[in-house]
Amino acid sequence: MARLTIDHLVKRYGEFRALDDxxxxxxxGEFVAILGPSGCGKTTLLRQIAGFDKPDAxxxxxxxxxxxxxxxHVPPERRRIGIVFQSYALWPHMTxxxxxxxxxxxxxxxxxxxxxxxxxxxxxxxxxxxxDRRPALLSGGQRQRVALARCLVTEPSLVLLDxxxxxxxxxxxxxxxxxxxxxxxxxxxxxxxxxxxxAEAMALADRIAVMDRGRILQLxxxxxxxxxxxxxxxxxxxxxxxxxxxxxxxxxxDATCTADVFGHRVRMRCDAGxxxxxxxxxxxxxxxxxxxxxxxxxxxxxITSIVYQGGRFRLDAAPERAPxxxxxxxVAEPCSLRPGDSVTLAIDDGWVLPGWVTRASGR
Amino acid sequence: MGSKTATSLTPESTADDKSITSRTxxxxxxxxxxxxxxxxxxxxxxxxGVVAVLSLLPLARLVAEGIAPGGTLxxxxxARVLASPTTWTATGHSLLTAFGGTLLAVLVGTAVALCxxxxxIRGRNAVVFCFVMPLLIAPQVVALAWLQSFGPxxxxxxxxxxxxxxxxxNPLYSAGGIILVLGVQYAPLVFLTLRAALRTLPxxxxxxALAGGAPxxxxxxxxVLPLMTPPLLAGIALSFVSCLGNFGIPALLGIPGxxxxxxxxxxxxxxxxxxxxxxxxxxxxxxxxxxxxxxxVAQESMLRRRDFRISAATIAxxxxxxxxxxxxxxxxxxTLIGIVLVLPLCALVLTxxxxxxxxxLSAATATLDNFRFVLFDHAAARRAFxxxxxxxxxxxxxxxxxxxxxxxxxxxxxxxxxRAVNLVTEIPYAxxxxxLAIAAILLFLKPLxxxxxxxxxxxxxxxxxxxxxxxVLGLRPVVAGYHQLDRTLEEASQIAGARLPRRxxxxxxxxxxxxxxxxxxxxxxxxxxxxxxxxxxxxxxSETLGVVFFSFQQGGxxxxxxxxxxxxxxxxxxxxxxxxLVAKRLPPGVLPWxx
Numbered sequence: 001m002a003r004l005t006i007d008h009l010v011k012r013y014g015e016f017r018a019l020d021d022x023x024x025x026x027x028x029g030e031f032v033a034i035l036g037p038s039g040c041g042k043t044t045l046l047r048q049i050a051g052f053d054k055p056d057a058x059x060x061x062x063x064x065x066x067x068x069x070x071x072x073h074v075p076p077e078r079r080r081i082g083i084v085f086q087s088y089a090l091w092p093h094m095t096x097x098x099x100x101x102x103x104x105x106x107x108x109x110x111x112x113x114x115x116x117x118x119x120x121x122x123x124x125x126x127x128x129x130x131x132d133r134r135p136a137l138l139s140g141g142q143r144q145r146v147a148l149a150r151c152l153v154t155e156p157s158l159v160l161l162d163x164x165x166x167x168x169x170x171x172x173x174x175x176x177x178x179x180x181x182x183x184x185x186x187x188x189x190x191x192x193x194x195x196x197x198x199a200e201a202m203a204l205a206d207r208i209a210v211m212d213r214g215r216i217l218q219l220x221x222x223x224x225x226x227x228x229x230x231x232x233x234x235x236x237x238x239x240x241x242x243x244x245x246x247x248x249x250x251x252x253x254d255a256t257c258t259a260d261v262f263g264h265r266v267r268m269r270c271d272a273g274x275x276x277x278x279x280x281x282x283x284x285x286x287x288x289x290x291x292x293x294x295x296x297x298x299x300x301x302x303i304t305s306i307v308y309q310g311g312r313f314r315l316d317a318a319p320e321r322a323p324x325x326x327x328x329x330x331v332a333e334p335c336s337l338r339p340g341d342s343v344t345l346a347i348d349d350g351w352v353l354p355g356w357v358t359r360a361s362g363r
Numbered sequence: 364m365g366s367k368t369a370t371s372l373t374p375e376s377t378a379d380d381k382s383i384t385s386r387t388x389x390x391x392x393x394x395x396x397x398x399x400x401x402x403x404x405x406x407x408x409x410x411x412g413v414v415a416v417l418s419l420l421p422l423a424r425l426v427a428e429g430i431a432p433g434g435t436l437x438x439x440x441x442a443r444v445l446a447s448p449t450t451w452t453a454t455g456h457s458l459l460t461a462f463g464g465t466l467l468a469v470l471v472g473t474a475v476a477l478c479x480x481x482x483x484i485r486g487r488n489a490v491v492f493c494f495v496m497p498l499l500i501a502p503q504v505v506a507l508a509w510l511q512s513f514g515p516x517x518x519x520x521x522x523x524x525x526x527x528x529x530x531x532x533n534p535l536y537s538a539g540g541i542i543l544v545l546g547v548q549y550a551p552l553v554f555l556t557l558r559a560a561l562r563t564l565p566x567x568x569x570x571x572a573l574a575g576g577a578p579x580x581x582x583x584x585x586x587v588l589p590l591m592t593p594p595l596l597a598g599i600a601l602s603f604v605s606c607l608g609n610f611g612i613p614a615l616l617g618i619p620g621x622x623x624x625x626x627x628x629x630x631x632x633x634x635x636x637x638x639x640x641x642x643x644x645x646x647x648x649x650x651x652x653x654x655x656x657x658x659x660v661a662q663e664s665m666l667r668r669r670d671f672r673i674s675a676a677t678i679a680x681x682x683x684x685x686x687x688x689x690x691x692x693x694x695x696x697x698t699l700i701g702i703v704l705v706l707p708l709c710a711l712v713l714t715x716x717x718x719x720x721x722x723x724l725s726a727a728t729a730t731l732d733n734f735r736f737v738l739f740d741h742a743a744a745r746r747a748f749x750x751x752x753x754x755x756x757x758x759x760x761x762x763x764x765x766x767x768x769x770x771x772x773x774x775x776x777x778x779x780x781x782r783a784v785n786l787v788t789e790i791p792y793a794x795x796x797x798x799l800a801i802a803a804i805l806l807f808l809k810p811l812x813x814x815x816x817x818x819x820x821x822x823x824x825x826x827x828x829x830x831x832x833x834x835v836l837g838l839r840p841v842v843a844g845y846h847q848l849d850r851t852l853e854e855a856s857q858i859a860g861a862r863l864p865r866r867x868x869x870x871x872x873x874x875x876x877x878x879x880x881x882x883x884x885x886x887x888x889x890x891x892x893x894x895x896x897x898x899x900x901x902x903x904x905s906e907t908l909g910v911v912f913f914s915f916q917q918g919g920x921x922x923x924x925x926x927x928x929x930x931x932x933x934x935x936x937x938x939x940x941x942x943x944l945v946a947k948r949l950p951p952g953v954l955p956w957x958x
Contacts, residue, residue: 050854052857077858077861080860083854089855091856091874093873106856106861150859
């Protein structure tokens with residue numbers, strides 16, 4: 001059993017709360033990404049799970065064993081987890097085989113079995129011919145795979161990955177992404193993946209935890225995260241969502257409602273359980289905005305900038321009713337619009353942000 | 364509950380302990396903690412204990428002797444020493460030579476550091492190697508080399524026909540001579556502190572001033588020099604304390620002319636009267652220690668007046684192009700090196716080839732007999748080679764083996780205790796050598812409690828002092844090595860299940876080995892050329908090379924002394940050169956003789 005349970009974890013550095021009441025459960029065999037901008041606390045969280053730091057409150061459990069509370073602390077070397085470090089942390093004075101076999105040496109695994117397991121791990125990452133090389137002679141992607149083999153050779157119950165792709169170039173990144181996914185499928189290991197790159201997180205994770213300022217804002221599948229963000233911050237962070245004020249919110253179905261967006265009535269989705277009504281914030285996606293004929297009802301806006309993005313243009317616009325709330329949307333090539341032009345925009349979809357509703361009604 | 368402890372994920376105490384009585388739970392907790400305690404805290408306790416014994420205990424014993432000589436509270440010794448006019452004469456001489464030597468060292472060291480650190484002169488590594496060399500040659504050998512460059516018996520002057528008449532006084536037997544040789548000896552100290560700081564001076568600060576329209580000379584005056592104030596003050600303090608504590612130079616240049624400074628006064632008292640005068644000598648060494656501390660405190664208080672912090676060092680400054688001035692600058696630097704290094708060393712080598720003092724040197728009279736005598740015929744010299752090699756090598760190996768785990772805690776496990784430990788390791792190196800030597804005599808004069816062994820008058824008291832004094836020389840490079848190391852390398856091995864001893868052995872030691880070796884070499888060179896400690900601590904059978912050299916020179920056998928000096932210089936330079944082969948693998952600044 002390698003369920004990871006983090007319960008109300010707090011870590012302070014002086015006055016600063018690097019982890020502010022963080023709770024998170026990762027099921028056995030699940031792949032969870034922890035996503036957030038730099039400084040959001042995701043690395044602090046990883047170091048807590050690994051045991052490099054002690055918490056000020058709360059607890060960490062791996063399987064059934066409590067490994068971290070303020071009073072008791074299992075040191076990292078006894079947690080039986082694996083980590084792939086951002087810098088790979090391959091020991092430069094050892095060969096690839098020695099790097100991979102180190103954990104087996106520590107565990108007292110002796111030679112034919114040891115050699116066999118090292119070879120199997122290298123085969124798994126397709127580095128069979130590289131056993132006697134030094135890490136300095138490997139490419140970035142190969143080092144990454146050695147780090148992966150080293151972390152998996154001891155069959156840890158839980159693997160932590162600390163921005164493992166951050167140091168690779170774009171092409172290699174996509175290939176390694178596929179490798180991680182394949183890998184997770186084959187081994188069924190519980191994985192926690194730290195990243196600031198949402199495309200990476202979306203591509204790999206079963207569920208994503210979005211972190212900001214030491215808190216977990218939302219833990220959900222990539223699709224839910226995109227379609228139903230919990231609050232303004234998540235909405236803006238994931239897929240560059242637009243957050244707009246809405247008025248006159250009125251439920252007209254289990255999970256649908258209508259609302260005024262810049263004076264234009266729009267049908268949108270909402271949380272089935274939430275009490276809604278009156279004013280709120282809503283999240284709009286650029287693919288739900290469409291330029292329509294001026295006679296059609298819609299939101300009037302002025303184009304502020306046009307950027308070519310290969311085959312399509314990204315347009316930024318300021319609504320006439322509220323120029324301070326920018327909108328953006330895509331238009332396929334060719335595009336005759338120019339900055340300063342007035343357009344009418346139809347809004348096909350939206351999501352009433354439950355976090356905002358809860359806070360507003362709590363006042 | 365009990366079954367949980369069978370898994371490998373055993374916490375150090377279990378949450379359910381509350382159900383048992385508190386005493387049992389404490390006991391369980393202790394038992395469960397033991398493996399961790401054993402690895403980390405036991406090691407740390409042991410390291411801190413050794414530092415306390417090496418760095419604090421001797422000086423604490425010295426202070427106790429000053430306040431309560433022989434165990435009874437009394438101010439007699441203090442009053443006697445302070446009433447003696449000799450004390451104040453020696454103090455005056457000490458201050459004069461220390462200030463003079465420091466002034467010379469600062470002028471020369473700063474000029475060379477600015478040339479090497481900021482301009483595009485060629486052959487930078489060779490300049491640094493030669494300029495720093497006097498620091499790594501024994502001061503007493505440097506003093507003899509200078510004596511042999513001037514005086515009436517100088518083979519160099521004789522060959523040139525410019526020697527003063529026989530019986531005339533060597534001009535270096537004077538305060539001026541002591542100041543000159545001290546200045547030359549310690550200019551590299553000022554150079555090294557400034558050079559290290561110039562290396563971290565960000566390029567942007569200079570480029571911003573240049574972009575603002577300031578010519579290079581103005582940039583130097585308004586940007587570089589003000590920012591170099593802290594290292595300059597540090598260099599001044601360091602060279603003042605070194606000049607103040609130096610024994611070899613005033614011993615060779617001052618004693619013949621009866622120009623006594625505090626270290627030589629302590630030596631003469633102790634050599635003439637034996638341990639009976641220990642209380643008085645303890646007061647004298649506390650006096651010199653106090654002057655040294657005042658110097659350091661003055662430096663600190665000057666630093667506090669202004670903000671010199673440099674934000675985020677980036678790429679080191681690009682050298683200024685000297686253009687037309689480049690060749691003259693290079694010529695000036697090499698002329699300086701010719702005067703302070705080549706000339707005295709030539710004089711030393713020539714003296715070592717002279718058959719007897721006063722005989723003029725020619726192809727016909729030149730002889731290697733002096734070398735044969737000190738290498739094979741003279742029993743004490745032969746013993747001294749064995750002793751010095753043994754003591755220096757032992758000190759180097761023991762200190763580095765100790766510094767590697769200590770630096771692990773200092774760099775990666777910061778805490779208030781460890782910051783204090785870091786400071787304490789500096790003390791025995793910061794105080795003048797005679798202070799440490801006297802403190803060690805006081806500590807080891809009586810048999811050790813419990814074991815009943817006496818270290819005084821054995822080679823072990825010298826080893827103890829070497830370990831205490833040179834610990835920091837080995838610790839600094841090792842700390843620098845840790846700073847260069849990516850901590851995740853250690854964390855990766857921790858995640859792989861390795862406990863601290865194994866992590867040290869399999870990951871950390873191999874990776875810090877190059878810098879540790881550099882530190883060991885620095886210790887070896889310093890100990891090998893050392894005289895201040897062993898001059899006060901030696902006994903028959905435990906002579907060091909410095910002691911034998913000094914006794915040759917005192918007995919008027921300058922040619923034997925010169926031969927011995929040449930041999931030690933050859934060993935030192937050979938070791939320095941050998942390290943240049945691996946210099947590329949070391950962090951910048953670890954080898955003082957390489958730029």
